[in-house]
Amino acid sequence: MxxxxxxxxxxxxxxxxxxxxxxxxxxxxxxxxDLDAIEDNARSFVATANALGLKIFAMTKQVGRHSGFCEAIMRGGIDRSVAVDMDCAVACHRAGLKTGHLGHLVQVPQRDAEFAAAKLQPDYWTVFSQDKAREAANAAVKAGRVQNLMARIQTEGDTFYRGHEGGFAASDICNVADQIDAMEGAAFAGITTFPALLFDRESRKVKTTPNLATLARASEALAAAGRSDIEINAPGTNSTVMLAALAEAGATQCEPGNALHGTTPLHAVEDLxxxxxxxxxxxxxxxxxxxxxxxxxxxxxxxxxxxxxxxxxxxxxxxxxxxxxxxxxxxxxxxxxxxxxxxxxxxxxxxxxxxxxxxxxxxxxxxxxxxxxxxxxxxxxxxxxxxxxxxxxxxxxxxxxx
Structure with missing residues (x-):
């Protein structure tokens, strides 16, 4: 294709x-x-995302975390990565990309938490449970810093790939936020899910998943509780042409991966x-x-x-x-x-x-x-x-x- x-x-x-x-x-x-084309793609993506006020964290797993890929997107204006796992975070850090988002899709293993907090110092760290939140908070205390934590949320009817499941109950997000804030070394920063967008085979278009509505409801609940300044991370099938829809839905962060080398499903059926x-x-x-x-x-x-x-x-x-x-x-x-x-x-x-x-x-x-x-x-x-x-x-x- x-x-x-x-x-x-x-x-x-x-x-x-x-x-x-x-x-x-x-x-x-x-x-x-093609590192020249990747640099141009990154520059185009950055221009659109910046105009919409979206933070950008690049996903590098699809192209093996190649250092030249990391350097090309940095030249294009992206200076942070989202790490699918710890190996990904280490490779991107070594190549010069700062760790923008860690722990999503794969949680940080217990014995890696102190390394992540002290050496990688991620801007945002996603947790699926109170246990993982405590691990991150304790590691941040030992590193002498406060870690921004994102809560992965879910509810019945949300879309998950088999083996990707996990997260806090969306209906309990206000209590989750309070509990994270109560942990020394941690600060509640926002909410996330995956996937928020998916390619639909029948219509050959990218559509929102129920997860995006779950994020919106949770955001409204947090705002009603006095938490209006939160991050909303909504990854999945990003491309330049989908960013306006994400911003319209309230997202504050986007995570291009295949978009940066022109291989999202939509790229196969439309010229983006x-x-x-x-x-x-x-x-x-x-x-x-x-x-x-x-x-x-x-x-x-x-x-x-x-x-x-x-x-x-x-x-x-x-x-x-x-x-x-x-x-x-x-x-x-x-x-x-x-x-x-x-x-x-x-x-x-x-x-x-x-x-x-x-x-x-x-x-x-x-x-x-x-x-x-x-x-x-x-x-x-x-x-x-x-x-x-x-x-x-x-x-x-x-x-x-x-």
Whole structure:
């Protein structure tokens, strides 16, 4: 789905990545980033968010917390991250992004609380329970600071992905706020949920979830209790075109992730301000039974759409010609993606060593892929910056170190 957008809107990126792979500068099994486009996307996002008074915390997990990605969005005006977990927070901090929001989606483990409070010093720290609030407060006391805590809230009928559930009862938010304020080292700062926005497959539009109404009711209850100056964090499927709706609903914070590299579901069906800036690159390994097998490792296609005919560009030369497109079978999620299987019976005849380029909405942090930054595409001087693992650490490829 996203390969079509890449072909139409950033073909020079495809060709630059293919040329660099053929020269030996990029390994197969790599998420490749157009850092120039990401910087431009960030700058556009910042302009819209600032005009609406929204604080911005960048989500970096989808592109493996790559340091070049972090640096590109900082150049574009975003200086804070939202960390999906502690590994994410550490990688972003190391790259220079301040920790804007911690603990949401994944709570801070008990033994990490003191490190988080003293070293990361997040602007906001989300907690799902009184136990986690006490851990954060106690850690903040030891660090000699007061920590702003966000309460994750929920009520019957709210939307959660299975395994994401948790949070305080929304109907009890005023008591929760008082209890957090009563803890030494803690201050109640606001409320959050996830997801507040979701892509609807049938209408092919982004719609609000019941969670956003839950936030609004809780905000009204807090205001009636004298708490009008609170933060409202409403993440999920952010893009520039959705920010006005978030602000209208009362949100004070937004957390772009896929928007910064142009791969929200809406980007696949509409041309939005953000340009596509990520692709997945592989290489043909061998042939068997009418298929050309390409290396996997990062073939996790975020299932925001029903199953469709996955295609890739396959060529030994840099190209963005549609005649180089071939259908590819991706292993089922229950299998390990050692390889993808390219149909070699059609017009495209893959050869060992050919470059294979996919365009899909990925989640690099759950894979074993490389993350590769390219700078200079906008000026016609593309070069690889760093090749990193999913924790934002330089790998040293191609000089394998033992």
């Amino acid at each position: 996203f390969l079509d957008v890449l072909l139409r809107r950033n073909s020079q990126f495809i060709e630059a990545a293919m040329a660099l792979h053929q020269s030996g500068a990029i390994p197969p099994n790599s998420y490749v980033l 301000p953000e340009n596509p800036a990520v692709l997945y690159l592989s290489e043909v390994s061998h042939h068997h039974g009418g298929n050309a097998f390409c290396f996997g490792g990062g073939l996790y296609i975020d299932p925001v759409f029903p199953k469709y005919d996955v295609q890739a560009i396959v060529s030994s030369e840099p190209t963005s010609a549609r005649k180089a497109l071939a259908s590819v079978e991706i292993p089922d999620y229950s299998a390990i993606d050692y390889y993808g299987m390219i149909d070699a019976t059609g017009p495209v005849k893959p050869k060992t060593g050919d470059t294979v380029v996919f365009g899909f909405r990925g989640q690099a942090f759950v894979t074993r892929a490389n993350i590769v930054g390219i700078s200079g595409i906008s000026t016609g001087t593309p070069k690889v910056t760093t090749i990193e693992n999913i924790f934002g650490e330089v790998t040293g490829w191609p000089e394998r170190a033992l």
